[in-house]
Amino acid sequence: MSSCSKCGKCHSFCPLYRYFLDERHAPRGKVHLLEGYRAKGVGDDDFIETVVWACLQCxxxxxxxxxxxxxxxAIRRERSEMGAPYVLREILSRLSHMGKSNTSISRILKGLAVGSGIVSRLFKVTPWGLPEVPRSSFLEEISAQSPLRGKGSTLFFVGCCQNYxxxxxxMKAKRLFGDSLFVPPGQTCCGLPAWSSGLTDLARDLVKKNLDSLSQMEDSPILTLCSSCAYTIKNVWPRLFDEGSSLWRRAVAVSRNLVSMGEFLVKKGPRNAPNVRGVSLHIPCxxxxxxxxxxxxxxxxxxxxNWAIEETVDACCGQGGGFASRFSSVSAGIFEGALARLRQSGPKETIVVTNCSGCLLQWKMGTRDKDGYKVCHPIELL
Ligand code: SF4
Ligand code: SF4
Structure with missing residues (x-):
């Protein structure tokens, strides 16, 4: 039996309930539906499947x-049990292993866009289509410019979304901090998309690669500029291994070495950072x-x-990794809710600043046809 006391507090914080206003999509509803389904076989298979995938894993x-x-x-366990859809599994295993060139990433994404109806229907990166893929990735750029090796005092975990x-x-971080940031080779996706989709084995493989990469300089502080990568390193990596095992010990050590992005940028960033005005913050889930x-x-x-802040939006943006693949209009609707909060104070022009790569993608794509928005990561304002 779950520990749910049926208090209903989750109605106020679950983005899916706030969108549907339907108990079956609230955490309370989901947990009871899943219990009934697993224990007594109660529930329609198709509807249970929808309920299981209609979650942003926020x-x-x-x-x-x-x-x-x-x-x-419980939702991740059920996704694992049901099995992630074939297309999602294929795409995640192809995209998760970093080190591909941006030419091949672009080819994979373009292949999805023009691919068979079923593929493009099952895999959408955002409700508004596919993002532009820059000519080369960060890792391609720096290996062309300078050797990856060169001991620095802080290990830099890039994350696949920022890389590609x-x-x-x-690049801005490398420009600001130079060789004091060491980009350990062999790092890959943090594993969040795979883990959230119930692909635990794939997530574990990715984390093992990352542990090998980040353990090259034991006890060094680790910096990532993506709050979802930080969430995963801190909360997910240790959960993927048996407590007490050597991989678990390494995952715990790495997660403890993670430094706060905000603190790092404030303390080690430029002393004369420009005075920034007209900023709105989107705080990632x-x-x-x-x-x-x-x-x-x-x-x-x-x-x-001392940034002059116009508005702070602490509502989910509806991105949720592969969520838009299946629930494109829901993802767009949740985004509209976040945008409406931003408009509450009525700024006509604003710079939306957020530090999760998925949120950046959603905000950039969701506002690209609207006037008055610039979207960026906080480091770009330094
Ligand atoms: S799942 Fe929702 S209803 Fe159940 S205890 Fe938690 S907040 Fe309360
Ligand atoms: S993870 Fe987020 S979207 Fe999913 S049930 Fe919990 S609160 Fe709702």
Whole structure:
């Protein structure tokens, strides 16, 4: 039996319930539906499947449920049991192993866009289509410019989304911090998309590669500029291995070495950072629900840097990894809700700043046909 006390508090924080206003999509509803389905075979297979995949894995229920009911975990278990759809499995295993060139990533994504109806229907990166893929990835750029090796004091975990789609973000970090950031070779996707989809074996393989990469300089601080990667390193990596095993010990050690992005950028960034005005913050779910290390969060960073903040949006943007693949209009609808919060204060022009790569993608794509929005990562304002 689950620990759910039926208090209903999850109605206020689950983005899916707030969108559907339907108990069956609330964490409370989901947990009881799944219990009935598994224990007594109650429930229509197709509807249960929809309920299981209609979850953004935002982490709010794991963080805020007063009874600590592990709803997101129950959903991941069920996804694992049902098996992720073939297309999602194929795409994630092809995209997750970093080190591919951007030419081949672009080919994979373009293949999806023009591919067979079923493929393009089953895999959408955002509700508004596919993002532009830059000519080369961050890892391609730096290996062409300078050797990856060169001991630095902080290990830099890039993450696949920034590597392939937003190389300008890690490039700015390399420009600001030079050789004091060491990019250990062999790193790959943090494993969040695979783990969230119930592909635990794939997630574990990716994490093992990352542990080999990040253990090259034991006890060094580790920096990532993506709050979802931070969430995964901190909360997911240790959960993937048997407690007490050597991999578990390494995962725990690495997660403890993670530094706060905000603190790092404020303390080690440029002393004369430009005065920034007209900024709105979007706080990613994975930062609000346990992703950040102790230290400055995005709000704290903006405060320390004296940025003039117009609005702070702490609502889910509807990205959720592969969520738009299946629930494109729901993803767009949840995004519209976040955008409406931004418009509450009525800024006509604003710079939306967020530090999760998935949120950046959603905001960039969701506002690209709208006037007055610039979307960027906080490091781009330094
Ligand atoms: S899942 Fe948690 S927050 Fe939701 S009703 Fe149950 S106990 Fe309350
Ligand atoms: S992880 Fe987020 S979207 Fe999924 S059930 Fe929990 S609160 Fe709702």
């Amino acid at each position: 982490g709010a229920c794991e963080h805020l449920c007063p009874s600590k009911t592990e709803v997101a975990e 789609l937003f190389p300008e973000i890690p 994975h930062e609000r629900h346990g992703g950040e290390t102790s230290g400055l969060d995005l709000k704290g960073m903006a405060r320390e840097l």
